[in-house]
Amino acid sequence: MAVIDSGAAVGGEARKSPLQALTLAALALPGLLLPAQAEAENDEAAFEYSYYQEGFRNQYQFGNQAQPIRVDSLNGSSTIRLADRIKLGFDYIQDTWSGATPITTVPAGMMIEGLSGASAHVNTGSNALVDANFNPLQEGYDSNGNLVYRSSAADKQMMHMLTSASPETRKQGNVRLGYVWDEAELNLNGGVSSERDYDSSFIGANGRWDLNQKLTSLNAGLSYTDSSVYAQKMVSAQGYIDYGAVGAQSGTAVMGDREDWSGSLGVTQVLNKHALLSANLGFTRSSGYLSNPYKASTFVFKDPNQAHTVYPDDVYVAEIISALENRPAERNQFNLDLKYVQYVQPLDAALHLDYRFFQDDWAIAAHTFSAAWEQPLGGGWTVTPKVRYYTQDAADFYQPVYYFNQAKPATANGGIDFSRLPVSHFSSDHRLSGYGALSGGLLFSKTFAKGITFDAGFEYYKHGGGMKLGGGGEDSYADFDYYLVNAGFKVNLEAVSLRGNDEHAHHHHAHQHHDSVPAGVMFGHMMQQGKFMVGYRYMYGRQAGGMLQGSRTVGDSTIAANACGGETCATVPAYMNMHMHMLNIMYAPTDWLNLMVMPQFMDMNMALRPFDAASAGTDLFKHATGGVGDTGLYAMFKLFDAAEHQINTTLGVSAPTGDYRIALVPGGHNHGNNASAGSAGYIHYGMQLGSGTWDFLPSLTYTGSRDAWSWGAQVGGTVRMQDANSAGYALGDMMQSSVWGGYQLLDWLSATLRGVYTVQGTIRGGFNAAHPTDAPVDHASNYGGRYWDVGFGLNATVPGGDLAGNHFAFEWLQPVSDDHNGYQLERESALFASWGLAF
Known part of the structure; x- marks a missing residue:
């Protein structure tokens, strides 16, 4: 981060205010984004490639599983000046992902081994023997040769059912148009995102108003997103996943529409020539189909009044059924973001501290703490170590497995009569559970005199229920990790142009x-x-x-x-x-x-x-x-x-x-x-x-x-x-x-x-x-x-x-x-x- 200079402008350009200089230093760090997307300060073109790879999840006694999720991402962007005060920006984002991901959760005793190297899957559509507390029971014999029913720790162990996806690509294009006044700025943006089963389009506007000789800045933003889902039903799950809770269906597909309205208000204040503080309030209202069409919940029905002569009285026959998850059709989300940037003059470095609080009406409350140290090394090199901790409470309708002390309420065709269940919304998606996550990484950057900057970074992330703040997180079966590597470069078109105009005209x-x-x-x-x-x-x-x-x-x-x-x-x-x-x-x-x-x-x-x-x-x-x-x-x-x-x-x-x-x-x-x-x-x-x-x-x-x-x-x-x-x-x-x-x-x-x-x-x-x-x-x-x-x-x-x-x-x-x-x-x-x- 350069020292804030109060001297004369260089190269005929107006000098940056302290607010601008500190804000640019904050935006230089990956993952530290202001709520309203900021335009590049100069005309530039940028390209970045990143690779995301999850680690294997614990499948306990079931050894076979497919490769974990991997994602290849490409991001290209450009910002150019159309006129003295008008800038136009473009972004292109492409993600291709494949691999295995959890779709539901169940005790291991209710799973069966996959065939031909496939992952284990829920023994859905069949019956299981359980005790009064729904613990899976297995038949065995005691030392005297008598038939007994036991519940082992291995059978009670919760675990994910994984299913794999062939490669799929998502493409997104954005366009931005901005106008800058002496004390204000307005940006309009819009774009589309498309993949095989999900399409969305979005528009938005955000603005900035500078006060107090540009030491104070107010910002506001508003956006609208319209999305539609057309997801193929899970091929491996057809026949034993019940889709009856889903509204719109068409043969082998699940359909749904959703809308998202988002708004934000914020203030950024330069405290002195070395420090900056910003705060932002955001609100998002989502409505429509908010469920994930590739996540299911497992229901276990046990009729306490069942009568049979085959098993002892304390052994019950339970029916295992999986159903596509059903989240509420509305979600209101609030967030508060606080950011502090401190320039450390003796080391020519910058400290970035960030805190975010999030809460929604699904009972999820989350806290994010992050810190980064941006250290120039000389010769155009900069290294930035960063660390981040995240913790959240579980959604009020989340459960790993849903146990019902009743017979399955059946429809005329044998499906589940969801109107007769004691729950109206359900999800076993571990991302809605209580958990904590810790990540850390390094970013290296090299800036050349010719207007080019190369970046390369690495981040490691660990997700664990035991890391939740205050305890009470999900069990360790849901723990996983991933790493992310990225590399890219930016070209400052204005810097190159200033160096090359005369020569270009000559040649x-x-x-x-x-x-x-x-x-x-x-x-x-x-x-x-x-x-x-x-x-x-x-x-x-x-x-x-x-x-x-x-x-x-x-x-x-x-x-x-x-x-x-x-x-x-x-x-x-x-x-x-x-x-x-x-x-x-x-x-x-x-x-x-x-x-x-x-x-x-x-x-x-x-x-x-x-x-x-x-x-x-x-x-x-x-x-x-x-x-x-x-x-x-x-x-x-x-x-x-x-x-x-x-x-x-x-x-x-x-x-x-x-x-x-x-x-x-x-x-x-x-x-x-x-x-x-x-x-x-x-x-x-x-x-x-x-x-x-x-x-x-x-x-x-x-x-x-x-x-x-x-x-x-x-x-x-x-x-x-x-x-x-x-x-x-x-x-x-x-x-x-x-x-x-x-x-x-x-x-x-x-x-x-x-x-x-x-x-x-x-x-x-x-x-x-x-x-x-x-x-x-x-x-x-x-x-x-x-x-x-x-x-x-x-x-x-x-x-x-x-x-x-x-x-x-x-x-x-x-x-x-x-x-x-x-x-x-x-x-x-x-x-x-x-x-x-x-x-």
């Missing part, structure tokens, strides 16, 4: 042909010695329409008989979408050598249809994957550079950082991602995130220009340097050649036309473990081919102002000819978009 004419390289072409030009470049590249590709054998359209009967390696196919692809996000970090140590690193983030989704699904109205079998892809490392060499002609070559390798062993989850709730016809094992080759092999990626590129015209050609390829990955296969080698031409429409805008020819080899080998075989995409022979495409593009470079030098490019690639290996979906279209900034 713009000489290098305008560089702006005419199509967005889908990489390694189109080289940078000068000492230059950096940061960039982002996006690619979207879609396959849909008819199925082709080679270049010939074929029908369902031909596919069923021939496309599945001697077996009869049961399903056929309906569509597939692929999204790739790539970061480009580039440095030129010399004029003839550029070095690059390009990490990728992938997400894909596919639907398979049963044959004749259109006439039968059968639902599609849908899959999704997402996460980190393979990482490219490249060196680009200048071979020739004249006034109108340039030639360079690139040698690269692709590191196998992407997951290539992603599996479908049979029988899990899948959050709507049903396994193909119930099949299990590795998901299709084309839905894996990486190759699993080290790959060699060479290319040779020529570019030329004269007056307003430009042209170029490139040939490149991918050579798999291993015969197979550890899953038993290797993707096919690939060769691609491009020829293009461009014309400068304006000084800052050009158009391109490109022809592309691609040859992709078939997959070598095949999965060495279980995988579906009932669709063409499950077979290695149905990959690769020969393809012709034509691309149409626009390139733009900002010629002046604060964003001078920012380069944007777009290209639409239209397939002209497909000649597939085996049986594959027709390619429909592809889109490339890129942003780059050199300085």
Whole structure:
């Protein structure tokens, strides 16, 4: 945190007030957010990747369980100045998660071991022997050989039933528009969030009013969110989970709508030039479907008046039933946030102390205490250790298991008559229980003089009922932990622009042909010695329409008989979408050598249809994957550079950082991602995130220009340097050649036309473990081919102002000819978009 300077403004900008400087220091820390989202102080672009991984939960005597929850997240944001007082901001957030999570709780004596490596599950729909206190009983014999009924500690041990989900991706986009006055600021924001089973849209406004020579600030905010749920019923649970308490249903899905209104009022006060204090009051009212459609509660019914002659009088036959949870349809939430920031001048450091109190009308009261120490180390480095403690009371309707001293109140069709239960709301979600949590972490930050900041952080979290303040938390069966790692960078566009405006203006004419390289072409030009470049590249590709054998359209009967390696196919692809996000970090140590690193983030989704699904109205079998892809490392060499002609070559390798062993989850709730016809094992080759092999990626590129015209050609390829990955296969080698031409429409805008020819080899080998075989995409022979495409593009470079030098490019690639290996979906279209900034 910089010392608050009361001197003159630097670089022609108005100096920051003490309030602004201290607030920015507070916002620099992850997890310490003001209630109203703050705009970036400068024009900037930022990217962050994070990885969340839960630990295994205690399953006691049941050893088999699936992998815990993991989440890959990508966050990109940008704030730009539209005018002197107007700023526009964008955010894109993408989360892909998979793994096992608890859906209900029950004593171990009421669980049965899962089959084929699956987790143990509730023996729902059957009867259990219990004593008068609902303890599970097991038959045994005493030393004299007499039949007895015992309740062991192991059988009474509470435990979670886990169910697994195949990968699912959530995408969210936000936009913000702000206006700044001398003593005030107003921001409007809105956005949408979408995933397979949950969609929401939201709008909001927040403002700030400065008083007392900007030493005091009042802030207020208001937001509205409208959400809808369309969740597939849990596949593994159908038949023994009762959905009768849920209102709206449609066949295999649970439907619901909810609304959330939120408001906040706060004040921030600079106490002196080294300290700041803020307080904020917030209120949220939620209404509608507030339950979790993937959480259930287990009911145990014991009729105290039952009559039987089989068991002793103190042994009862109880019926075990699970029901989808039913939370109240309204929730009012209040929170108080207090923050204190103290600059410690002798150490040039900042101490952040935070407290939050939360209470709702579900009887949950929670306290959060957190502290962080922001310590500059010199050379642009900063380290920030932080610690956080959280504690909450349980919701008044929460219970791990619901015991009823009565016979099951049955409906005419054998379900539960919920109107005759002594409870109207119920949930066994451990997040509504009483518990405490302790977390700690480290954040490292490095700021470079060229306006770039790199961040990397790690956090470890421990959740435990025994950690609840004052005691009385949930038992240890619900304890778990997780770790979170993140890395990212920010580019201060204003700092880069101030450094590069003059140089950019000087070189713009000489290098305008560089702006005419199509967005889908990489390694189109080289940078000068000492230059950096940061960039982002996006690619979207879609396959849909008819199925082709080679270049010939074929029908369902031909596919069923021939496309599945001697077996009869049961399903056929309906569509597939692929999204790739790539970061480009580039440095030129010399004029003839550029070095690059390009990490990728992938997400894909596919639907398979049963044959004749259109006439039968059968639902599609849908899959999704997402996460980190393979990482490219490249060196680009200048071979020739004249006034109108340039030639360079690139040698690269692709590191196998992407997951290539992603599996479908049979029988899990899948959050709507049903396994193909119930099949299990590795998901299709084309839905894996990486190759699993080290790959060699060479290319040779020529570019030329004269007056307003430009042209170029490139040939490149991918050579798999291993015969197979550890899953038993290797993707096919690939060769691609491009020829293009461009014309400068304006000084800052050009158009391109490109022809592309691609040859992709078939997959070598095949999965060495279980995988579906009932669709063409499950077979290695149905990959690769020969393809012709034509691309149409626009390139733009900002010629002046604060964003001078920012380069944007777009290209639409239209397939002209497909000649597939085996049986594959027709390619429909592809889109490339890129942003780059050199300085």
